[in-house]
Amino acid sequence: LLGELKNLTPRRLQMLQPSVAGLHLAWQFAVHLLAKGAVMPQVFSCESETLVRWLPATLDVTVDNLLEQVARQLPDGLISFNDWALTGKRQAIxxxxxxxxxxxxxxxLKKGDTPYDKLFFLTGRVTFDSRRESASAASIAQWLSRLTLVHREQPPVIMLDEAGEDFALHLAVKITDQPAPVMLADILWQKCYENTRMAVLQTLAMLAEFYPPLCEYLRAGGRQALRLTAQTLPDFLFTALPVIRMLGIQALLPKALDKILRPRLSMQVKSSSGAGGSSGFQLGNLFDFDWRIALGDRQLTVTEFETLIDSAEGIVRFKEQFIYLDPDEIARLRNKLLNPPDIKGMALTQTALSGEYAGTPIMLDSAAREQLRQLTSVGMPSQPVSLNATLRPYQQTGFAWLTHNLALGIGGILADDMGLGKTLxxxxxxxxxxxTGALAERKVLIIMxxxxxTNWxxxxxxxxxxxxxxxxxGGKRALSDEMPDILLTTYGVVRSDAATLKKQHWRLVAADEAQNLKNPASAQTKAAKSIPADAFIALSGTPVENRLAEYWSIMDFALRGYLGPLKTFISEIEKPIQMDRNQQVAERFRRITAPFLLRRLKSDKTIISDLPEKIETDRFCELATKQAAIYASVVREGMQVIRGESDAFQRQGLVLQMIMALKQVCNHPAHYLKNKQMDAALSGKAQLLLDLLDSIEETTEKVLIFTQFKEMGELLQSWLTARYGEQPLFLHGGLSRKKRDEQVERFQNDRSVRHFILSLKAGGTGLNLTAASQVIHYDLWWNPAVEAQATDRAYRIGQQRNVQVHRLLTRETFEERINDMIRNKKALAEMTVGSGEQWLGKMTDDELEELFRAGQD
Known part of the structure; x- marks a missing residue:
């Protein structure tokens, strides 16, 4: 199990159930705990054996809070003992x-062969044979009691106060009936504490093991403070205190020591001398900088810093704060200044936008701040005079943002939700x-x-x-000598005719449905990126379909090189965000991409108020008698073959073949048996569809019916023709563009056309079919994003009625079970399940048996 968790990729993880994501989070937590040393052993006995288990060091507040977060991600009952299910924090621990x-x-580790090596590092259990060894086991438990000093009857308290240029350290303990900690000197010399004196001394002696200079203080009976100088204070603060605090022991320090500053390499960013020249606003040529040393929010020049460190060492005062001048850190800083990192171009622009360098705040001079203002402050230009539309407020914002970026010669991603009018x-x-005359010499190319x-x-x-x-x-395509303002072409043509299109330098190249460019290695992505233009714009409602690496590819089309090499992006951004859940990296990524990405959701009623609600309903049917027999036969024969296949790749292919077969059986036996003469009533799902259409038939509403199979679409077409006396439209991949356009036009404008059957792949994106207010998904792709794209053919701007979405499912089959799996992880699945049923191919034989079986236990 741990090996599987370790090897999970972001894409694979997002395809699995929430419980697996919880297990993976717990695994990451455990790895980080061990890496940070935030673990502690617990020794206990079970019959004749002595056992050790390692636990999160929950005495540390940060560890305890993180453990609470892990506990919330784990489903109750994931672990049980003797039918007793664990829950919450106990389960997480x-x-x-x-x-x-x-x-x-x-x-x-270099492990010995003693029982103690075996106990702590090898098996976690050992049997001590001799009395001496058993006594040693008790000694181990006694030694480990140092880790629970905070739970003793008189827990210790450390008190540190300023004493001139130095600091004075005292020890005290908490006494139950005393409002304030009692100093050690009082414990030793006041008669009222004589009954607790020995226990307190034992507690403080164990505490001194974590910071040996305390022994001197104890020998003096607490009558004289332990004096810590600028040179000795760091050892206490940075070595002993973190351990002491991790044990939960209270330490009272001056507030000024709460945040001790350390010098960090930083920079003062300024406007580049080449910015805004004859070559225009170039994103990689906006800024220059000088190295600085940061102390909190203050910056020193290199000369000022050298003056400071020449006269001080250790923890010293600086401008009403304390700073730590560690000789090793100073040496590393000096080395960086002598051999500075190579920060320039796009990386420097990202630094300016993020406001930090390697986690340290940077400074910007007034000219650099003005450059950032020009980059990020969007005005509101007047709507074009000849535009035959009134832009909604959010569309006006998008228009202004794109116009602003084009004026600067940079592009971006318009990632509005489907139906919000990216085209307009x-x-x-x-x-x-x-x-404004910008198209006088250079024109616009739009790829789609x-x-x-035709829609464009x-x-x-x-x-x-x-x-x-x-x-x-088309086959007779040719570029005219008189170029139009806009040339419309396709991804396929760009792939084959890149050499021709590259001869032009375009004012703008735009890519609609830009998720087609999510694979940076594909020929069409490389071809699209090779076409020269002043700026590039990507239009996509789902710029992050599966992985941030795919987002990188789309952004790399819009802004060449801005996010750096893909390999670096994956290691420094994608992995920390998706695998490590690093919020600081996520926030920095948001800041550096914010000027170049605009995304609004139509579910946000502050964006659009005139789009009616869509109502989704899962409708279930039963397998008909013959259907059930065929289903059981396919499962039985298919699982027999799958269980006998040892090659993982071949096995996955067999699983996907069986899924395809079972989909066809659930659709209708005629679909599976390739017999077009069979009655619709032989399928529970077909009958459900006809009943549903009967009820809709009484209204004036139009219906979209989606299926992923052309053969099923043909069956539906024949059944609906027989039932309602008119042949429904059927749009599939085998139609010419002209035929598709004619069908869309007729459905939108001919009131007599009530039903439109569409292949999910051919009709799932780009089409505007707002004449429909009823959407039926006859069979499912098991990808909520694909289903949503299909549904959005009707749920778009211009829709005046509620859109009712019906998802047809066969009860007590794999359809219902997969649907439950996806519904339970809906928010994740909407972003990630981008490969249809591919993720099912890696389930175990028993999992598949459970998934595919018909009926209930």
Missing amino acids: TLCSLMLDRLVQSVP QLIAVIQHQKE PTTLL QREIARFAPTLTTAIYH
Whole structure:
């Protein structure tokens, strides 16, 4: 299990159940605890054996808080003993302990062969044979009692006060009936404490083991403070105190010591001498800098810092604060100043935007602040005169943002939720470019999926009729000598005709449905990035479909090189955010990308108030008799083959084949048996669909029916024709672009056309089908993002009625069980399950048997 957890990738993790994510979080927590040494052993006996288990050091407040977070991510009953299920924090401690035990035993230490090595580092258990060894075991437990000093009857308290240039340290203990800690001298010399005196001395003697200079204080009976100088104070504060505090022991220190500053390498960022020159606003050429040394929010020049360290060492006062001048750290800083890191170009721009360098705040001079203001402050230009539309407030914001970035010669990602009008916002921007003369010499290229060509052409003609367009697609495609304002083409054409398109230098290259560029190694992504332009804009409702690495690819199209090399991005940004849940890295990533990414969600009613609610309903049916028999036969035969396959790759293929077969059986036996003459009533799902359509038929509403199979679409088409007397439209991948456009046009405008069957892949993106207010998913892709894209063909701007979404599922089959799995991790699945059923192929035989079986236990 631990090996599987260790090897989980972000993509794989996001495809699994929430309980696995909880286990993975506990594993990461255990690894970090061991790396930080925030663990402690617990010795106990069980019959004749002495055992050790390793636990999170929950005496430390940070460790305890993190453990609480882990506990909240674990489902109750994940661990049970003798039918007694553990819950909450107790379960988290037990799980982390089990993981820590295995981790400790796997650490490559130089281990001896004594019983104690075996007890602590090898097996965690040992039987002591002799009386002497048994006594030693008791001594171990006594020694470990030092880790629980805070739980003694008179827990110790450390008190540190300023004493001139030095500090004075005293020891005290908490007495139950005393309001304040009692000093050691009072314990030793006041008669009222003689009954507790010996126990207190034992406690403080054990405390002194963590900081040996305390022995001197104890020998003096606490009558004279232990004096700590600037040179000796660091050993107490940075070596002993963290351990003491981790044990939960109270330490009372001057407030000024709460935050001791350490010198850090920083910089003062200034405007580059080359910024804003004849070459325009170049993102990688905006800033320059000088190295500085940061002490908190103050910055020193190198000369000022050298003067400071020449006259001081250790912990010293600086401007009403304390700073720690560690000779080793000073040496490393000097070495960095002699051999400074190479920070320039885009990396320097990111530093300016994030406001920090390596976690240390930076300073910006007035010119650099003005450069940032120009980069991030968006004005509100007037709507283009010739635009035949009134932009909604949020669309006006998007138009202004894109126009602002184009004026600076930079691009970005417009990532508004599907249906919020990304097309209109970009058309408004292009119209503005034409009206300001920006298209006089250089034109606009828009890349898109084939099915959207006509839609884009019609939307441009509708909203910006003064813009000229042409479609570069088809076997007879050719570039005209008189280039239109906008050339529309497809990803496939860009892949094959990149050499031709690269001959032009474009004012703007835009990519619609830019998730098509999420694979940086694909030919079409490389081709799209090779076309020269003043700026690049990506349009996508889902810029982070599965991994941040895919976001990197889309951003790299919009802003070449801004996020650095992919390998560096994965190690420094993707892994810390997705695997380590590092909030500081996530916040820095948000700051450095904020000027180049605009995303609004239509679920946010502050963005759009006139979009009606969509209502999703899962509708279940039963397997018909013949269906159930075929289903059981497919499961039985399929599992027999899968269990006999040892090759993991071949096995995964067999699993996916069986999933495909069972989908077809659940759709209709005719789909699986390839027999188009069978009655619809032989499928529970087909009958459910017809019943549902009967109820909708009584209204005037139009219906979209999605299936991922062309064969199933043909069956549905024949059954609906027979039932309602008119053949429904059917859009699939085998249709020409002209036929697709005709079907969309007819469905939108012909009131007699009530039903539109669509292949999920061919009709799931880009189309505007707001005439429909009923959406039926006949079979499911097991990817909520894909389903949502299909649903959004109807749930878009312009929709005047509530959209009712029906998801058809066969009860007590794998359809219901997978649906439950995805529903239970809905928020995660919406972002991550981008590969259909691929994740199911790695389930164990028993898991598959449970998943595929028909009926209940």
